[in-house]
Amino acid sequence: MMRNRVQTAIASANLNSPDDSRRVIIRYADGTTLRGYFTAEGGQDLNSQLSDKFSIRNVAGNLEDVEVSGLKAIFFVKTFEGTQDYSEFKVFTQQPSGKGVWVRVHFHDGEVMEGIAPNSLGTFASKAFTLTPPDPRSNNESVIVPKHCLKEMQILGLASD
Secondary structure (H helix, E strand, O other), rough: HHHHHHHHHHHHHHOOOOOOOOEEEEEEEEOOOOEEEOOOOOOOOOOOOOEEEEEEOHHEEEEEEEHHHHHHEEEHHHHHHHOOOOOOOOOOOOOOOOOEEEEEEOOOOOOOOOOOOOOHHHHHHOOOEEEEEOOOOOOOEEEEEHHEEEEEEEEEEEEOO
């Protein structure tokens, strides 16, 4: 089940069609958020657009520029509201299955999150990487983590079937 979730989340974060749009919640380092829709430009995925800034369409339908330097993370979500009475778990309770690298990230603000990242050079060489959270019932489908917002990134192991 985790393997399918990882593949789905990676596919969600790596959009292939300019017609696709995904719900995102942009979380800034200062704690503020921006809700909107990301649409791939020219078939590019969001990771490839993380240079200095990119644009999303906010919930009012207006285009807004997002400065990458101020980001904490970009959450691809199921709904903008989430489930208020649900407390998600942010770490795996056992070694995860699926395909990828099991990582734990420590943000500068003290938050710790685990997930599965693609086992590829891009995860380690790029300015950001995609992380699939451990909780399948979470509102978060995947997270793009810019490395400048991390205090530490630990490799815990390989997730494999």
